[in-house]
């Protein structure tokens with residue numbers, strides 16, 4: 001049978017492996033780490049379990065689709081539930097707000113807590129849905145780099161509705177026009193961070209993102225986020241996919257306009273031959289490290305990267321009933337915070353704190369009476385900052401902010417700790433500059449400046465993952481695997 005090599009067992013690499021196995025390929029996945037999932041992995045520390053990277057699960061149908069494609073029952077592998085509340089929001093002035101998944105409940109909450117007319121919120125969510133429907137057909141399910149994408153009925157529909165996407169306005173401006181209360185502007189500006197962008201630069205088109213959370217829903221996998229990786233690896237193995245862990249690919253071997261094989265760093269340096277290769281390695285690293293003598297698509301490779309993150313994993317010796325699965329403690333000056341991240345490339349002293357606690361839904365993730373805190377601070381991507389100093393400063397600021405908001409000194413409650421910074425993210429996943437989502441979307445042409453899911457130089461080379469079309473985040477990574485394998 002035909003053979004395929006996949007470089008990297010990130011979520012897009014695993015999804016591509018499943019899709020090719022279903023097509024009848026013998027698939028070998030080479031993964032540098034000892035474990036699958038890349039950013040979507042997990043670990044335990046002194047009796048606390050943590051998801052290492054993603055914590056918000058949207059569009060579960062894209063995961064289920066893979067089981068259905070393989071003729072399996074998704075329930076045999078993977079279970080999840082829909083959340084009633086998507087996030088609890090806290091401001092330093094004592095304001096609290098619960099974002100309910102149910103639109104009408106959320107609109108009522110916004111009216112009573114923030115004095116914002118419910119109709120404003122409902123109009124915003126409707127607008128988000130309308131934007132999503134336009135972009136879905138144009139950008140999300142197809143290659144942008146094939147003529148057929150631009151000459152069909154869906155595309156025509158898209159062109160006619162282009163003004164609705166508001167590409168010439170920033171997200172912040174659109175949200176300021178929509179809402180009276182600055183807190184609600186801040187709340188909806190936050191969705192820019194879902195793809196590592198700056199709400200004061202990214203186009204209002206990105207207001208499609210809340211549609212996923214409110215109109216479609218936010219979900220929790222029964223086994224935690226790692227359950228997505230583990231169940232898909234199990235499906236891939238059931239389909240005959242072979243995973244090779246601790247196996248870093250160091251070269252893609254080419255002959256003319258074809259890739260003929262992959263060479264890994266094992267001592268014998270043997271080249272294995274394959275009919276086609278899919279790289280799930282960051283596209284910048286793929287070209288720079290695996291194809292250094294090939295023509296480099298510089299314009300695309302040099303695009304500014306998305307933000308990164310600074311993550312504290314804390315085992316906490318207490319329970320906090322006022323907290324939920326997803327919690328946000330907002331900064332007092334959001335614009336200054338993003339200026340720090342994207343312009344000054346540093347961290348402000350009052351960062352917005354995202355706190356995720358899976359033990360709220362999965363009690364065995366923490367010992368009795370304890371909670372597993374995952375704290376994510378949006379951070380600049382790595383450009384050689386003094387991370388040791390930034391981490392120490394930010395750890396102090398996070399503890400101060402949480403202690404003030406929760407009315408208890410958090411520091412002595414930290415029983416154990418692990419930290420992830422942009423340098424470690426790059427080292428563990430090859431993600432250029434430790435960016436969480438590949439290129440930033442701070443530019444209205446960003447969608448066109450991501451690399452295609454196929455190579456223009458090598459006929460049998462394809463790309464999947466957060467650094468290529470259609471972008472970062474689990475749902476888009478899964479779609480990249482769909483687009484790439486449908487081109488094969």
Ligand code: FAD
Nearest residue numbers: 008010011012032038039053054055056249465466473474
């Ligand atoms: P990656 O996860 O980047 O993995 C690439 C894999 O390839 C790695 O395992 C790496 O070891 C391997 N590899 C690279 N080079 C080689 C080589 N030469 N040889 C062999 N193997 C190689 N997304 C969401 O949807 N929701 C969230 O809430 C969310 N939060 C996030 C929070 C954090 C802290 C982080 C880090 C990310 C978050 N994301 C979130 C983004 C999401 O995790 C990523 O977009 C997605 O997981 C990227 O998947 P990928 O397929 O591109 O591969």
